[in-house]
Amino acid sequence: MLEDVLQLIVNGVMAGSVLAVPAIGFTAIYAVLRFPNFAVASHATIGAFAGFVANVYLGLPAPMALCFAFLVAGVFGVASDEVALRPLRNSGPLTAAIASVALTIVLENVIRFTFGNDLRGYDLPVYRDWRMLGLRIGPQQVYNAAVAVIVMAVLFGFLAFTRTGKTMRAVADNPTLAGIKGIDAVKVARLANFIGMGLAGMGGMLIGLDTSIDPLTGFRVILSVFAAAVVGGLGSLPGAVAGSFVVGIGEELSLLVLDPAYRGAVGFVAILLVLSFRPRGLLGERAY
Amino acid sequence: MTLTRRAALAAGLATPFVARAQGDPIRLGTLTPLTGAGGPYGPSMVKSMQAVAEAVNSAGGVLGRRIQLVGEDSQTNPDAAVRAARKLIDVDKVPSICGTWASAVTTAVAPLCWENRTMLFTVSGADSITQLPHQGYIIRTQPNTRLQNTRVGKFMVAQGVKKLFVLGAQTPFAVPGYQVLHEVLTANGSSTVGHVIYDKDKANFRSEVDQALRTRPDMIFLNGYTPDVTIIMRELFRAGFDGKRMAPEYAINVKLLESLPADVTEGALNYAPSPDLNSPAYKAVSAILGTGTPDTYSCQTYDQMSLAILAIAKAGTVSGTAIHGAVRKVSQGSGEKVTSAVDGLKLLAAGKEINYEGASGPCDFLDSGDIIDCKFRFDIAEKAKFRTLELS
Numbered sequence: 001m002l003e004d005v006l007q008l009i010v011n012g013v014m015a016g017s018v019l020a021v022p023a024i025g026f027t028a029i030y031a032v033l034r035f036p037n038f039a040v041a042s043h044a045t046i047g048a049f050a051g052f053v054a055n056v057y058l059g060l061p062a063p064m065a066l067c068f069a070f071l072v073a074g075v076f077g078v079a080s081d082e083v084a085l086r087p088l089r090n091s092g093p094l095t096a097a098i099a100s101v102a103l104t105i106v107l108e109n110v111i112r113f114t115f116g117n118d119l120r121g122y123d124l125p126v127y128r129d130w131r132m133l134g135l136r137i138g139p140q141q142v143y144n145a146a147v148a149v150i151v152m153a154v155l156f157g158f159l160a161f162t163r164t165g166k167t168m169r170a171v172a173d174n175p176t177l178a179g180i181k182g183i184d185a186v187k188v189a190r191l192a193n194f195i196g197m198g199l200a201g202m203g204g205m206l207i208g209l210d211t212s213i214d215p216l217t218g219f220r221v222i223l224s225v226f227a228a229a230v231v232g233g234l235g236s237l238p239g240a241v242a243g244s245f246v247v248g249i250g251e252e253l254s255l256l257v258l259d260p261a262y263r264g265a266v267g268f269v270a271i272l273l274v275l276s277f278r279p280r281g282l283l284g285e286r287a288y
Numbered sequence: 289m290t291l292t293r294r295a296a297l298a299a300g301l302a303t304p305f306v307a308r309a310q311g312d313p314i315r316l317g318t319l320t321p322l323t324g325a326g327g328p329y330g331p332s333m334v335k336s337m338q339a340v341a342e343a344v345n346s347a348g349g350v351l352g353r354r355i356q357l358v359g360e361d362s363q364t365n366p367d368a369a370v371r372a373a374r375k376l377i378d379v380d381k382v383p384s385i386c387g388t389w390a391s392a393v394t395t396a397v398a399p400l401c402w403e404n405r406t407m408l409f410t411v412s413g414a415d416s417i418t419q420l421p422h423q424g425y426i427i428r429t430q431p432n433t434r435l436q437n438t439r440v441g442k443f444m445v446a447q448g449v450k451k452l453f454v455l456g457a458q459t460p461f462a463v464p465g466y467q468v469l470h471e472v473l474t475a476n477g478s479s480t481v482g483h484v485i486y487d488k489d490k491a492n493f494r495s496e497v498d499q500a501l502r503t504r505p506d507m508i509f510l511n512g513y514t515p516d517v518t519i520i521m522r523e524l525f526r527a528g529f530d531g532k533r534m535a536p537e538y539a540i541n542v543k544l545l546e547s548l549p550a551d552v553t554e555g556a557l558n559y560a561p562s563p564d565l566n567s568p569a570y571k572a573v574s575a576i577l578g579t580g581t582p583d584t585y586s587c588q589t590y591d592q593m594s595l596a597i598l599a600i601a602k603a604g605t606v607s608g609t610a611i612h613g614a615v616r617k618v619s620q621g622s623g624e625k626v627t628s629a630v631d632g633l634k635l636l637a638a639g640k641e642i643n644y645e646g647a648s649g650p651c652d653f654l655d656s657g658d659i660i661d662c663k664f665r666f667d668i669a670e671k672a673k674f675r676t677l678e679l680s
Contacts, residue, residue, distance in 0.1 A: 007495075007498055008495055011494040011498070014494070015492055015494075118543055118547075119515060119518055119543055119544070120547055121518070121547035121548055121549075125549060126522055126526060126552050127526065128525070128526055128528055129528065136494075136498070210491070210519075211491050211519045212519065212522075212547045212548070217491075220489050221491055252494075252495050260485065260486045260495070261485045261486060262487075263486075263487055264489065264490065
């Protein structure tokens with residue numbers, strides 16, 4: 001029994017670490033632009049396909065392909081925001097959020113039109129799991145977790161120590177004051193979109209490395225990503241990481257008492273509990 | 289313009305009999321998945337039905353009339369399919385609709401059909417479809433869940449499976465499928481050691497796989513669809529599972545073999561209802577579609593269209609009720625065996641009884657609308673290619 005619980009926790013940590021990357025992207029955009037951008041789903045898919053092109057067609061190894069996924073999804077993120085969402089942002093966060101749902105459907109179908117509906121897999125070997133102390137740990141998932149940790153560290157470093165990072169935090173904390181100080185909110189919004197959607201794209205590829213990809217890759221995880229961001233505190237980057245682990249581990253541990261068919265409900269139960277007792281999420285809404 | 293009514297009449301009388309017979313067409317409906325999840329199959333399903341109609345028309349039509357197909361796209365979506373079926377029934381007034389593919393689509397359009405006395409020919413498999421109160425207005429050429437899983441269970445026993453675990457996606461056939469496998473295996477000295485029904489939209493199934501492996505099965509049956517089965521196949525490989533893995537052909541297919549490394553799929557088994565490969569009707573479908581291996585659904589719609597036309601000829605009138613009453617008189621019994629609508633029409637015109645045996649199999653139906661038997665093909669994946677193990 002103890003072994004089962006430990007294995008479930010290990011599985012949850014693995015699942016949570018993959019969720020964390022797109023969840024950071026989602027919450028970073030929320031922190032600066034103050035609306036939930038559900039187009040993270042299609043950008044995760046765009047990243048997964050960009051990584052696929054880089055890996056399979058261009059023959060790049062996985063780390064390079066991940067960088068490519070980040071860049072392509074980031075560029076798409078800025079471009080689609082300029083065209084579709086920015087003109088609507090003045091009408092309020094709800095309008096922008098609904099438009100982002102529409103945008104994600106459009107982009108998903110663009111991918112479907114370009115690549116077709118078929119499943120695709122990366123040109124990478126599948127490794128057998130390690131076994132230690134009766135637990136099963138996957139090398140691919142450890143790799144994914146390591147990438148997630150590195151990405152988080154780089155992002156925190158960027159926000160803490162660089163001038164651009166500080167301007168982003170300033171806009172997230174108080175946009176009006178930041179404006180008075182001469183920070184260009186439009187530039188910061190573009191940067192937030194680039195980083196946020198780039199991370200979503202990277203997350204999409206990490207998910208694809210572990211599974212396989214199709215035009216619905218991002219859509220399948222968006223609810224868990226949203227749940228992770230809300231549980232951790234919308235707008236808080238450490239919160240998104242904490243939320244991802246809570247949702248990931250929670251979904252796995254629920255299998256002790258629930259049928260796997262109901263696992264998808266765990267994210268919603270987590271949102272419900274957190275919003276009832278801690279409306280600002282586990283770590284509040286401060287960006288950093 | 290100097291064309292007078294008399295001249296037109298003379299021109300009409302001068303045309304050969306066959307052409308005049310084709311003046312007032314019999315409209316028959318097709319409702320196929322041209323887009324959506326069934327999109328890969330829909331176009332060829334329509335093509336095989338059109339070929340039947342063209343062959344019949346060039347042989348003089350039915351009851352002195354041409355056959356005209358009226359085609360609609362189900363979009364593999366129950367809402368769209370209901371709108372399309374309404375149009376076929378209310379506007380085109382078709383006596384029959386052939387080719388519904390997804391079980392959800394068939395379930396949605398079936399009540400419209402039986403209430404309007406329109407015959408529905410389907411390729412859907414869920415047991416629940418023929419359990420609807422359809423009053424005989426549904427015929428299906430696809431084996432139902434019970435028939436499929438009975439055959440699959442027997443194959444597993446023959447493969448020496450002693451402890452089977454079933455990982456099933458949450459679908460209408462997940463629990464019934466498991467129950468049938470359990471019955472068949474326990475009746476033949478094997479056993480099932482458990483089953484898990486999972487949410488197929490999740491991105492990881494590690495814990496489900498752990499749950500399966502704890503029971504130490506020698507075979508895991510993956511009763512899902514390609515996206516989820518791909519992830520589970522990968523997970524089973526990582527976990528070092530060295531037992532057998534089996535799934536329906538719509539889950540473990542060429543696409544799955546392409547998206548996973550060959551060592552992950554090595555030895556995976558699949559099954560599919562198989563057309564009757566030795567039948568002249570199968571060879572006809574093969575020629576129509578220009579492929580050596582036409583899919584089972586296109587073979588089934590070829591048979592459905594043939595049966596609808598033959599039933600109209602047998603009944604002597606064009607209506608859903610007429611097809612309903614006559615279809616089993618041409619599909620089974622002691623009549624002369626025929627494998628095409630054209631041959632059947634000739635014999636019927638000569639006053640003989642017929643028994644249609646088609647591309648998909650014998651096409652004999654129970655009162656419920658289910659087929660009595662059909663062939664199954666079992667394949668194994670070897671070096672990322674399929675090899676047929678058994679066809680029976």
